[in-house]
Amino acid sequence: MSSGFATSRFSRGLILTCVVLAILAAVAPVALPTLVKQMTVFWVMVIIAYTWDTMGGQLGYNSFGNVVFFGAGMYASAVLQIAPFTDMAAYTAAGEQGGALVLTNAQYFAGLLPGLLVAAGVGFLLALILGFAILRLRGHYFAIGTLAAGIFVAQIVANWEYLGAGSGLTMPGFPGKGAAGDQAKSTFFYYLCFGLAGVTFLFLQWLYSTRFGLAANAIRDDEDKAEAMGLPTGRYKIIAWAISGFFLGICGALYGNFVIHVDPEDVAFDGAGLGVWMVLMVVLGGKGSLWGPLIGAVLFHVTKELLWTYLLGLQYVVLGLLVIVIVVFFPEGIVGWLRQRFPNRFGERVEAGEVR
Amino acid sequence: MTTLLQVSNCTKRFGGVVANEGISLTVNEGEIVGLIGPNGSGKTTLFSSIVGAHPVDEGSVQFDGAEITRMNVPSVARLGLLRTFQQTRIYGKMTCMQNMAISAPTGRGLKSMFGGFTADEVTRAEELLDFVGLSSKRFLRGGELSFGQQKLLEFAMALMARPRLLLLDEPTAGINPTLINGLIDRLKRANAQLGITLLVIEHNMRVIMNLASRIYCLAHGRLLAEGAPEDIQSDQRVIDAYLGAG
Structure with missing residues (x-):
């Protein structure tokens, strides 16, 4: 795609990232059999x-x-x-x-x-x-x-x-x-x-x-x-x-x-569980972005597993707190926050020249 | 001259309020026609009725000889009858280029819904952004442009769709005086070079007198007068209802 205005493209960086993630995911059950x-x-x-x-x-x-x-x-x-x-x-x-x-x-x-x-x-x-x-x-x-x-x-x-x-x-x-x-x-x-x-x-x-x-x-x-x-x-x-x-x-x-x-x-x-979690994951990671849902899923799932393991009884309290913190400090999700901080990295730029 | 838009005896009520009453107007192919009138006289309602957003209660709307009175908004748009909005509407979180790309002529088939973008469309998007002077901002999000620039972007998006008739709702509102001259020029060029017929709502008398070959004046939902710019300007009813004694 050379058009430059598609929302996402199969760039070399994306393909490389996918390959690395796929290899990691493929060996994960062998490396960590207890966590399968x-x-x-x-x-x-x-x-x-x-x-x-x-x-x-x-x-x-x-x-x-x-x-x-x-x-x-x-x-x-x-x-x-x-x-x-x-x-x-x-x-x-x-x-x-x-x-x-x-x-x-x-x-x-x-x-x-x-x-x-x-x-x-x-x-x-x-x-x-x-x-x-x-x-x-x-x-x-x-x-x-x-x-x-x-x-x-x-x-x-x-x-x-x-x-x-x-x-x-x-x-x-x-x-x-x-x-x-x-x-x-x-x-x-x-x-x-x-x-x-x-x-x-x-x-x-x-x-x-x-x-x-x-x-x-x-x-x-x-x-x-x-x-x-x-x-x-x-x-x-x-x-x-x-x-x-x-x-x-x-x-x-x-x-x-x-x-x-x-x-x-x-x-x-x-x-009440999954139906809300799917919303939370995406909001945490960043709606409508390439990696937002994945980042949200990692963050949410790891936090949830840790809480259910180490803070059973208080898990929903801490999960709720986490959601509040993210919504207050990263209202656009993590990817949205990154986009605001580093717009150039997301392809937003002004070129030289005045608006006539 | 062939008739492109024929509005016949259109009436539109919102509850007890009669926004348009028995309005008839004609726009011929290749013309630039003006639509003026005081605030609340039913100009924007008429636009909404023509494109199918608020279908009329009585009367009929025909576009290029085809009945479109009861047709829905996207279908009317795909026939080549587009409107812009008074409160400028663009896609705020998409870049200008993306705004342009998705404004290219479209269909309902799977191919046009899930196809890619052609190199020709990219070129046209760039040319049209250059035409309205937004070339340097083409990778900025639409929402980050100033109001006047958003108006220009909306105009470029409308041109991208290759309309036959464009209904412009106050194209110069909120645009600074120097830019207005440029915009009048661009509207005329769109009409002359791209062959787009225009029906323009405008409050800026200098602009509309300069632009239109014929003008309709609405007041209280009714058609008050119709004629050449100079006739409208000297029409006593228009002066009383709208222009005021200058």
Whole structure:
């Protein structure tokens, strides 16, 4: 790209950074085997942050309802991975007492792959439908609408007997037994989550380098102007959300398989937890920026893990304090603050010559 | 001369307030037409009605022979009928070049929504920024420009979209006197060289008398007078309602 006005480009620096990060991420489970679980969750957080940023950062539509696509993907893959091999209704009715479904290797992976694909489709379609319904709303009204959508879907699933209703369901057990099997499962899903995070990141960077990137930013800066200039704003918004839904659907499916027990309100549609964390991560890192969501995810996840380990009981107090400090001192997020301090590094410059 | 814009008997009410009542006006291809009138006389409302932001309650709007009365804003814009805003609107957190790039003619197909930018578009963006004198600021964010510079940027963005008819809402408001002369010149050049028809709301009499070949005057939501600049200037009704006895 020589155009010089795309929001992001695949420059040599970016490719190099990606390669270094990818190598580090690839060797991480070997170097730090005891932390594989936490690192898997970290990549899930990265995916969630970047997909939230598509709407919240690039388009300026703050969504509190992205958990819908995450949770829907999780349940969609559950059905695809359980129903072909056993009586789904009886299995979910038995609940945790019935134990996890035991599948052969072939069955497990034959269920997982279509599960992930269908999860992507379900996330995509749900976002399209929800987008048609509530993307007419703007600003705070949109935020409240998404919040309501999240609660609405969570309540439906929490009362759906086939899916285990309020007590949730248990995903099929990963092939392999004992501690070694558990470690194998974690490592397997670590690489899948890391891979998905990488694909999501690269796809979104490509997307932002097309007309979509500038159109999204135009909608963020002044939607009425964007309309007056002829941009099909409705289509851009719905497609953007559907893309978020696509990746979040797969992400939810991976996470469900990773944690095994899927609870409707605490795991799948955790609006008060995950639904807020995804906003926090991006706001901390810097909305609508290349590295903001990643920086936010690192900061948030590391802090959260440390607090949950060393300050259990006070974790939300300290987390809340951290958020206040960041919002007061870095209202534009860390990347936004850097941009204000060093505008030249972000390509802003005045050239010689007077305005005539 | 072919009729480009035909507004027929348009009425627009906001609750009990009648903002436009039975307004008819015509803009021919290649013309520069003025629209004047006191504050609150319904000029901006008429613009909003024409482009579909506030569809009219009665009457019809036709652009190049096609009915656009009930068409939505982006569709009207893609036909080549654009408006600028009285409260200047640009994309504040995007650089001037980005503001220009995304203003290039667009469509609803996947290719135009997710395509890249052509070298031709980059060149045109640079040329038009140079045309309004903002070349040296092209990598600054739009929001960092002064108000007058933002007006110029908005004008350049409108030109970037290759409109056939441009509705300009007070293009010289907030611009310093020396820059105004330059702007009049640029408006005339856009009209003559780029073939863009203009309908201009303006309070600066010197500007509009200089620019327009015909002028419409609104007062209290109704069409008060229409005619050549010199006729409008001496029309007793316009003097009473708007110009005042000078």
